Amino acid sequence: MTLAARTLMLTLLGAPVLVGCSTTARLEPYKQTDAVLQAGDGVVILARRHHSTHEAEQEFVDCISDALASGKEEIVVHDSTEFEDRLYPWFEPTQAPLNLVEFTDLLDMPLVANRIADTGVRFVVWLDGSTDRVASGGNITCAAGIGGAGCMGLAWWEDDSRYDVSIWDIEQGNQSGTIHADVRGRSVMPAIVIPLPFISRPQVKACRGLTEQLEQFLTTPSGYGAGPEIG
Amino acid sequence: MLKAAKRISFHICGAGGALALAGCTSAVVVESEFPTPLVEQLPVSIGLVFEPELRDFIHAEALPRSSTWTIDLGDANLAMLRPLFEAMFATTREIEDLSPAAGNAASLDAILSSTLETFQFDVPQTTRDEFVEVWLQYRLQLVDANGLLIVDWPVKGWGKAEVYRDREEAVQRAAIVAMREAGATISTEFTEQTPVQNWLLRRSR
Numbered sequence: 001m002t003l004a005a006r007t008l009m010l011t012l013l014g015a016p017v018l019v020g021c022s023t024t025a026r027l028e029p030y031k032q033t034d035a036v037l038q039a040g041d042g043v044v045i046l047a048r049r050h051h052s053t054h055e056a057e058q059e060f061v062d063c064i065s066d067a068l069a070s071g072k073e074e075i076v077v078h079d080s081t082e083f084e085d086r087l088y089p090w091f092e093p094t095q096a097p098l099n100l101v102e103f104t105d106l107l108d109m110p111l112v113a114n115r116i117a118d119t120g121v122r123f124v125v126w127l128d129g130s131t132d133r134v135a136s137g138g139n140i141t142c143a144a145g146i147g148g149a150g151c152m153g154l155a156w157w158e159d160d161s162r163y164d165v166s167i168w169d170i171e172q173g174n175q176s177g178t179i180h181a182d183v184r185g186r187s188v189m190p191a192i193v194i195p196l197p198f199i200s201r202p203q204v205k206a207c208r209g210l211t212e213q214l215e216q217f218l219t220t221p222s223g224y225g226a227g228p229e230i231g
Numbered sequence: 232m233l234k235a236a237k238r239i240s241f242h243i244c245g246a247g248g249a250l251a252l253a254g255c256t257s258a259v260v261v262e263s264e265f266p267t268p269l270v271e272q273l274p275v276s277i278g279l280v281f282e283p284e285l286r287d288f289i290h291a292e293a294l295p296r297s298s299t300w301t302i303d304l305g306d307a308n309l310a311m312l313r314p315l316f317e318a319m320f321a322t323t324r325e326i327e328d329l330s331p332a333a334g335n336a337a338s339l340d341a342i343l344s345s346t347l348e349t350f351q352f353d354v355p356q357t358t359r360d361e362f363v364e365v366w367l368q369y370r371l372q373l374v375d376a377n378g379l380l381i382v383d384w385p386v387k388g389w390g391k392a393e394v395y396r397d398r399e400e401a402v403q404r405a406a407i408v409a410m411r412e413a414g415a416t417i418s419t420e421f422t423e424q425t426p427v428q429n430w431l432l433r434r435s436r
Binding site for chain 2 (some may be wrong): 049085086089093094
């Protein structure tokens with residue numbers, strides 16, 4: 001392969017990657033109270049599942065739960081499935097409180113309040129949203145013959161991870177705050193003989209960003225500022 | 232307890248491409264452990280009748296341009312309803328039928344019969360559809376010790392599940408979600424039924 005051909009190939013491979021494979025992130029935290037976790041307090045991350053068109057993925061719930069539990073603050077995170085089972089039927093999709101009025105009504109029930117107290121959960125973190133494919137395009141053509149096989153072309157797609165987090169304080173019976181996350185990632189796959197995928201994973205970045213925000217949120221009473229740069 | 236759900240499902244399809252599509256079969260046996268509801272127990276003694284349509288429920292359906300499905304919910308129905316009723320009522324005893332004759336109603340305040348009368352599901356036909364949905368409807372009939380109907384109550388459940396591995400596994404998860412929803416409605420709204428409230432009021436006098 002001549003130098004010119006090699007340069008052309010590198011340009012063709014590199015250009016879409018540099019231009020195309022990218023992630024943009026926006027995190028908007030809003031803390032309404034100074035409440036923080038005390039010794040013995042725990043949190044539980046629950047997905048909103050009452051929508052007919054989407055729901056926060058269980059793997060996303062697990063990602064944030066695991067990252068919070070193994071973070072530097074060593075937050076006690078309760079298993080969401082176990083929590084829902086212990087509080088059955090009050091956190092099933094159609095029974096779960098959607099607002100603070102319903103939440104305080106639920107906490108007024110001694111059976112429920114006592115069971116929650118047994119779990120040690122202080123904050124309920126609701127996750128609402130999903131990761132969706134919002135755009136895609138391009139084309140890759142592959143062919144095979146006696147002399148060999150190969151592909152040519154370029155494909156791209158864009159995924160958007162949009163999540164709204166609400167943090168409810170069981171002890172105070174109020175909402176501690178909210179975090180909105182919108183992470184958009186574009187992946188590209190150029191193919192010159194072989195397809196080379198350059199994948200952007202916005203959901204992973206949304207998990208990392210929200211975990212860092214929640215860690216601060218749950219442990220910092222004041223001076224809670226803008227979120228970290230991710231991406 | 233979705234994580235504890237055993238997965239007993241399979242997909243059999245003959246070779247030969249589109250011509251063999253009509254011969255494809257997807258079989259799902261829904262099995263799971265269900266949690267005991269956290270509700271106030273009613274101080275009544277109830278006889279439980281689980282109708283054969285509930286115990287042996289199998290839904291069979293041939294989907295157009297897809298495969299034939301069989302979905303077995305028999306054991307799951309009992310696994311969901313038994314602990315539910317045991318938590319809701321002070322005493323329960325399983326009996327054969329609704330009839331108060333033949334000593335069925337002895338020492339019982341009422342008899343509760345359960346059946347599963349409707350089951351529908353929808354599976355994605357294209358890769359753009361991501362969710363399986365299940366709708367079901369139980370029917371509960373409560374009769375007093377004299378055989379008089381107190382309430383005839385249809386209870387709906389709806390569940391959806393994202394397709395991760397295969398459609399059979401997603402149908403299983405969606406069915407469990409729908410059953411849990413129905414169980415949640417039964418355990419939280421049973422005493423809100425006006426005829427049930429009136430019956431409880433009469434008993435307390």
